[in-house]
Amino acid sequence: MVRYGIVGCGHIAKKHVSAIQADPGAVLVAVCDTNEERLKEFTIDGVIGYTDLADMLKADIDVVSICTPSGLHPALTIQVAEAKKHVIVEKPMALTLEDADRMIDACEENGVKMAVVHPNRFRPAIVELRKQIENEKFGTIGHANATVRWNRNQAYYDQAPWRGTKAMDGGVLMNQAIHNMDLLLWMMGDVDEVYTYDATRIRQIEAEDTSISVIRFQNGALGVLEAAVTIYPKNLEESLSIFGEKGSAVVGGPTANWIKTWDFEGLTEEEVAQVKEQITQDPWGMPGHECIIRDMTLAITEDRTPIVSGTEGRAALGLVVACQMSAESGKPIKMSTLKRNILTK
Structure with missing residues (x-):
């Protein structure tokens, strides 16, 4: 044991x-x-x-x-x-x-x-999406989109003085969307450059409560990341979408557990329905933890x-850091500037 x-x-x-x-x-x-x-x-x-x-x-x-x-x-x-x-x-x-x-x-x-x-990597719908990537069912991928439209009200942040601080907690990117950034990297590969706007619009916290990023991946595909904890009155949507020359897929819902779109070249309507039904019967699978x-x-x-090793965790953190740097500087950030043990601006 x-x-x-x-x-x-x-x-x-x-x-x-x-x-x-x-x-x-x-x-x-x-x-x-x-x-x-x-x-x-x-x-x-x-x-x-x-x-x-x-x-x-x-x-x-x-x-x-x-x-x-x-x-x-x-x-x-x-x-x-x-x-x-x-x-x-x-x-x-x-x-x-x-x-x-x-x-x-x-x-x-x-x-x-x-x-x-x-x-989140272990959710059944996400596992199925990853299979399509590995089997090259999308062909050339044009772009991807990750969305986190959630509610974390002020009471959530007021539970403890460290919540929402930059030194101990972080904002919507570090706390909520980092999972979705991990999935984007897992599906799409390494990022070349990112440009981010963020803001603290509604919550009384030190870190950001809303963030929008445009991403260029090393393979040439583009991406958009939208993340907010200000959605009224409750969680609305968490989704991951990938669009390619031979396939379109959207995994979504209030949490990204259900297949919303599943269209691939050569796949019949019956086969699409079978995949959707399989996920619907057990959208959570074994708990991620x-x-x-x-x-x-x-x-x-x-x-x-x-x-999900330390190196994998660092990759998602690196994308968060690049987004933060871009929002602070008002400039696009090349991931190549984030060196190991050295952060150059």
């Missing part, structure tokens, strides 16, 4: 607990939080609670899930890696590329694996790299 610990006993930690409990090859043995009251909810069924991570790392643990506010991820990841424990870190893995590189280096230097929580946990368990037992 792969033995797991969790640091940070907030809302997202509950998903990690459920995912570990659902994995037949894993067991949760310890949790850590500086707040003893929060620990009580998690220290059941033999799970030991710690208020000091250094103490928890002395226990017989193989993997630590980091579920703290984003700004704490780098230091905690490095501490865990130096204790020779594998790491699962919630998104975003860090708020700067310099921190992301330090995290990756620490894991490599200490011979431990890192996985970043981008669970469970997929991440199971993949880490297998990565350890099979001695391989996790599917």
Whole structure:
């Protein structure tokens, strides 16, 4: 059994607990939080609670899930890696590329694996879309579009003083749309250049609540990313659309779980209906966090790299950083200017 610990006993930690409990090859043995009251909810069924991570790392643990506010991820990841424990870190893995590189280096230097929580890759409709990319069913792709039209009201940000701050949390790109940016990169490949406008229009936060980006990918395709947490009165849409010379596909809904458009050269109406029905019967599939946990368990037992590695997590973070730089400077940003461990403007 792969033995797991969790640091940070907030809302997202509950998903990690459920995912570990659902994995037949894993067991949760310890949790850590500086707040003893929060620990009580998690220290059941033999799970030991710690208020000091250094103490928890002395226990017989193989993997630590980091579920703290984003700004704490780098230091905690490095501490865990130096204790020779594998790491699962919630998104975003860090708020700067310099921190992301330090995290990756620490894991490599200490011979431990890192996985970043981008669970949307495992949604059935997204998996099916990826198959069409791999099988070149689109032909030459013209453009892609990712949309996040969600509501995170002021009460959401007022829950804790770190929410919506640039130092500890980030805005709609870092917190919500980074998942969609990960999917864009997974489907479309590396980005050449991005131009972004952003604004803080409605929410009383330090970071942006609305962002619009135009993207040019290295393969020549274009893209648009629209992200907002200001939609009234509730989440309206999350979608990923890809358009090519031989195919058009849109995965959407309030969350990107359903196939809205599925047209490919040579595909009959009956075949299209069959794919849509298959997804409709199980639009969520295995919970994404469970997929991440199971993949880490297998990565350890099979001695391989996790599917969503630190390098993969860094790529999505890099696109967020480029968008932020563009919005701040009012200029397009070449991804080639984002060097490893060095950020040049």
